[in-house]
Each structure stands twice: as C-alpha cells, then as structure tokens.
Amino acid sequence: MSRFFRDFSRMSKVERFGTLYLAVVISVVALAILFFDPVYNYINPPVDYTQGFDSVLNRVESEYNMYLDSVESAKNSNSLETVKDPPENFTPFYFDPNVLSRDSFVLLGFKGFVADNIDKYRNAGGSFYSISDLKRIYNIDTLLIDTLSSFMVFPGKKKRDSVFPSEPEKSYAENYDGSDQKNADQKKDKVYANKKYVEIDLNDADTADLLKVSGIGPYYAANILKYRALLGGYVDVDQLREVYGISDSLYQSVALRFYIKDTFAPQKININEVSTYKLSKHPYIKRHLAEMIVGYRYDKGKYKKTEDLIELRLITSVQHAKLKPYLEVK
Numbered sequence: 001m002s003r004f005f006r007d008f009s010r011m012s013k014v015e016r017f018g019t020l021y022l023a024v025v026i027s028v029v030a031l032a033i034l035f036f037d038p039v040y041n042y043i044n045p046p047v048d049y050t051q052g053f054d055s056v057l058n059r060v061e062s063e064y065n066m067y068l069d070s071v072e073s074a075k076n077s078n079s080l081e082t083v084k085d086p087p088e089n090f091t092p093f094y095f096d097p098n099v100l101s102r103d104s105f106v107l108l109g110f111k112g113f114v115a116d117n118i119d120k121y122r123n124a125g126g127s128f129y130s131i132s133d134l135k136r137i138y139n140i141d142t143l144l145i146d147t148l149s150s151f152m153v154f155p156g157k158k159k160r161d162s163v164f165p166s167e168p169e170k171s172y173a174e175n176y177d178g179s180d181q182k183n184a185d186q187k188k189d190k191v192y193a194n195k196k197y198v199e200i201d202l203n204d205a206d207t208a209d210l211l212k213v214s215g216i217g218p219y220y221a222a223n224i225l226k227y228r229a230l231l232g233g234y235v236d237v238d239q240l241r242e243v244y245g246i247s248d249s250l251y252q253s254v255a256l257r258f259y260i261k262d263t264f265a266p267q268k269i270n271i272n273e274v275s276t277y278k279l280s281k282h283p284y285i286k287r288h289l290a291e292m293i294v295g296y297r298y299d300k301g302k303y304k305k306t307e308d309l310i311e312l313r314l315i316t317s318v319q320h321a322k323l324k325p326y327l328e329v330k
Helices: 002-010 013-043 049-081 102-107 112-123 131-135 142-151 167-174 179-194 207-211 218-231 237-242 248-257 276-280 287-300 317-326
Strands: none
Touching: 102 112, 112 248, 131 142, 207 218, 218 237, 237 248, 276 287
C-alpha cells in the first residue's frame, strides 16, 4: 500500500488526475451493476411467460381446428356442386347462343351478370362457333354449359340428340319442328347484316385492321403493334393480356376476333451471338438475366441448345417454355 502511494506521489499532475478519474468511473459502474437488478425488478416485475405462451398455443390450436372444419365443409359443398341436374320443370330447347336473348340465358340457369357479359361480347362483334368459345366468357358456369351442350346450335352445326334420358325430354326432341331455330336464324341474319364479324391475323394486322375491332382505338392499336415488334411476333392470342393498358374485360371482348396462323414463325434470337443490350430489349428477358446469359457464353463458351439455360439454372423450365419460340442456337 505504501508503495502505491509512493509511486502515486512520483506521478505527474496529469497522470494523477487520470488515475483518479479512472477510479471514479470504475466505482460508478460497479455501483450501477450492483443496484440495477433490484431497481429494475421493482419497476418491471418478472412475468411468467409460460402462461402467455400456453394461451397463445391454445388460441392457435383452436383457430387451426376451425380452419380444418372450414376446409372439410368446403370439400363437402364442392362435392355437392360438381353435378348439376336440370332445374325442376326444365324443358330443354334448341338455341343459338349467338342470338339468344339475355332473359333466355337467365331462364336457362345462367347468372344475370354472365348473361350481361355474353351480351357485351356479342354487341362488340363477337360470335360463338363452338362450346369452347362460349366457355371463354368471363365467370361463366362451364358445368351448366356441358349440361346444355346437346341443345346448342352453332352456325353450320347440326342439332344433336338430347343428353337427358327421361321420356318427356326425349319426346320433346323428337317432336321439335324447328320453329325456335327458324326464328333464331331470322334474328341472326339481321344482326350479322348490321355488324359483320371478321377474324384478323394478329401478326399481319396493321392499325387500320385493329381499329375495325370494337373496343380497340388508336391507343390500344399502337400498343398492340409496339408489343408485337418487341416480342418478334405473337405466338398466342393470350399474349394480348400482356399489352400495356389492355384490361381483362377488354381482352375477353376482343380475343375471339384474332387468330395466329399455324405456319407463323416469330423472329428468333441467337443466344450465341446476341449482345446484352439487344437481348435485354425482349419483354421476357430482364437486364440482369441478359447479362448472365451473355456473360456465361463469354466465360464458358457457346450454348449447344436452349435447354442449357435451364441446366445452368439461369432460367426455370416455365421461363424456358415461354421463351423457347423466340430463342435459337446457331
């Protein structure tokens, strides 16, 4: 102890001050640690977290059981809805969906808003040539269509036998004199005379052709042509959904007006020669993906097939299926 004071007395004034300051700081910290726990526990009493955890666990378990019950009930309800029987006192009749009135669609069992969608589609110049065309109407009941399919008469299509096995329904089909269809044909002729329906090749169409389609103005026509140029050509009419500004309702009303030739071949991109800039201009290829594709080619050599992009994990199989019509290896 005496040695400490002897050494302390030999220190300079600054050293003595620093030693005392450090001693005070150490003392304050030691006292804070000593008194902190009792004061903190007094202000914030310890909580038994196990009780809270048990309550949360019970709540989660009850909600999970409710979820299972809802799934089970949904399965039961779906199983009951999978088979649609004809409504009571239902008398089937032959009809052409191109000219059948909105009220008649509702009478057959279609929802009112679905009948409105059919009317909008027909007023836009669309027509139905098969059951699959009718099924493309937004939110339509496909099971009901299958039920009524034997009574649908399309342009150039003969009437078919009834799908209903009961005797009264068979006798109706046998005694059908065609009067309903004659009236329908007369009405159909008037409709087609007022508005001619023309299908358009989506890859050959110019602005004038697109403007013939009800619902497509100069703005949408310009976007369709611009997107076609970026793609290198449409390979599916469904790609119209990707055009900027075209809503789902507009697509539904114009889709059947277009078709793609079976012989059409889109512009191909040779991934062994294309630059990063040009590759990134394609709507399906982002800049970072283009850099990886080109970068791997410079690092490892040329690609042997487009499927190499999947094997190298540069793209997924879904992306490859979408890109395949536009890529090639030479």
